[in-house]
Amino acid sequence: MLLPAAGAPARQRGRALQSALRDAVRSGRLAAGTRLPSSRELAADLGVSRGLVTEAYEQLTAEGYLRSGRGSGTWVGEAARAGVRATRDLAPRAPGVRVDFRPGTPDLSLFPRAAWVAAQKSVLARLPHQALGYPDPRGLPELRTALAELLTRRRGVVADPECLVVCSGVTQATTVLGLVLHGHGVRAIGVEDPGSPGHGPVFTAAGMGMVPLPLDGGGLAMEPLRRSGVRAVMTTPAHQFPSGIAYSAQRRVELLDWARAVDGVIFEDDYDGDFRYDRAPVGALQGLDPDRVAYSGSVSKSLAPGLRLGWLLVPPRLMDEVVERKRTMDLGNPALDQALLADFIARGGYDRQLRRCQRAYRERRDALVRALGEHLPGTEVSGIAAGLHIIARLPERYGPESRLLECADRAGVAVRALSAHLTVPVEEPGVRLVIGYAHLAPSDIARGVRLLARAAGSR
CATH class of the missing domain: 1.10.10.10 (Winged helix-like DNA-binding domain superfamily/Winged helix DNA-binding domain)
Structure with missing residues (x-):
């Protein structure tokens, strides 16, 4: 001892x-x-x-x-029991994978460390002592003001800082809104199919079931939505995940008309709306009717998911209940992290970061499309030129899907099929893959596609 x-x-x-x-x-x-x-x-x-x-x-x-x-x-004594000494890391990892094409991860090496350190020093030097007390559960006023200006300017939302709540990412925003809607008697929410598998456990925890709703070329198909009987729906209209389509102007109008007719709520997840490579990004749906659309986003794709910082813009009639739910959940997000982000936005650092990511991700998307054309000829890439992933439909000769995925796994290539995002299976020829590229260097993208092509041809 x-x-x-x-x-x-x-x-x-x-x-x-x-x-x-x-x-x-x-x-x-x-x-x-x-x-x-x-x-x-x-x-x-x-x-x-x-x-x-x-x-x-x-x-x-x-x-x-x-x-x-x-x-x-x-x-x-008998009360103490020997604990597990090894600390487990439950973060999602891919051990043994040579190239990971799974979607949803940004390039964490692009995080602006020097600018963040400078902002931290600046904030700590002037942050008043009272700012370190229990915060407003909605978030620090300076961050809500900075976010409102940013989202109005970049995403075309109607952003009143008084109706904006800082959250621990879109997941917490989903949980809070789900609990509030449940309190209003909503027991099921419509979700896009295909969509994000991560939504299921979150809505279940809020006591809500999910009704999968199909898509067509314009977005969420309206007739199945009308027949479903739901009064709330979650959408990704700027860049639907994972299909990659952008909702048409007509479909946006139809969706808002539906919400007004059923006295419903649309929950808009703007997960990567800033990243469009062929034109200016389409504005958020919330800007057309802030009384019917709850809008959420985060810095997970632009800075880092580990920051756990996001936002929820709430229709005014739900605001008090959302704030109370947020209060009882965690009393608010860490004050210093909020002050840092507010300073970073106000000084132009966030806009510079978005431009930096935009350049890098566009280059990587182009590299992926080129590599697919060279090594897997006949592959069709669908969806708009945006975001952090593409949908690639491989020719029928590379099927069946299960066999291709098995061969890719043996080759050390992690890749996800579009079918993994479907609740209701759809029979279609060929193999459709959801390929993420933002976190990979162009050289790694090319190497990964070569490995995938070799695996596909080795069957």
């Missing part, structure tokens, strides 16, 4: 002894029922005062790690 040097203060040596004993009990090195040396014996062994050992025994007895009885000595 290692303790600080003899010259160290008694309090420091006492804390070290308590910590060492506590760790020995937790790890199982001192099993339940083990009798400990007397305070006199242990003090002599360790070269410390008997009073220091007695105090350590008394402290750990009060905490439940040890038990003692008058005249019967000190024993390891």
Whole structure:
């Protein structure tokens, strides 16, 4: 048992002894029922005062790690159980994968570390003490103001800072809105099919079922939506995930007309709306009717998902309930992180970051399309030139899908089929893949497509 040097203060040596004993009990090195040396014996062994050992025994007895009885000595208690010493990492990883084409991840090496450090120093130098207290559950006023200006300018939304709530990404925004809608008697929400598999557990946790709704060339198909009986629907109209289409102007109008007719709510997930490579991005649906559309987005694709920072613009009639749900959920997001993002936006850093990502992701999309044409001839790329992924339809000769995916896996290429995003299976010829590219260098993209082509031809 290692303790600080003899010259160290008694309090420091006492804390070290308590910590060492506590760790020995937790790890199982001192099993339940083990009798400990007397305070006199242990003090002599360790070269410390008997009073220091007695105090350590008394402290750990009060905490439940040890038990003692008058005249019967000190024993390891039954309450503590040996814990798992290895800390598991439950973050999504792909061990053993040579090239990972799964969608949804940005290039984390593009995170603006130097600018972020500068913003942190600037913010800490001037942040008032009261800003570090319990925050407004909606978020810091300066961040809500900065986000409202940014979203109005870049995404064409109607953004009142008083109706904007800072969230831990779109997932928390979905949870909060789902709970509020459930409180209004909504028990099911329509979702795009194909769509994001991650929405299911979130809506289930909010007590809501999901009704899969098919798409057509213009977006969410209206007749199935009208027949479904739902009064809430989640959409990705700027760049539908994963099909890659943009909702047509006519479909946007029809969708809003439906919401007004059923007194419903449209939940717009603008997950990558800033990234369009062939023209200016289409504005958000929320700008056409902020009373019927709840709008959400985050910095997960533009900065990093690990920041866990996003936003929810709420129709005014739902605002009080959303704020109360957010309050009871976590009392609000970390104040310093919010102040940093507000400063980063206000000083133009966020716009510069978006331009940097735009250039990089456009180059990588072009590299992917070229590589597919060269190594998998006949492959059709569908969807608009936007976002962080494409849909690639491979010729029928590369099927069946299950066999291709098996061969790709053996070759160390992680790739996802479009069928993984479908609730209702659709029989179509060929193999359709959802290929993410934003996190890969052009050279890795080319190498990955070569490996995929080799695997496809090795069957």
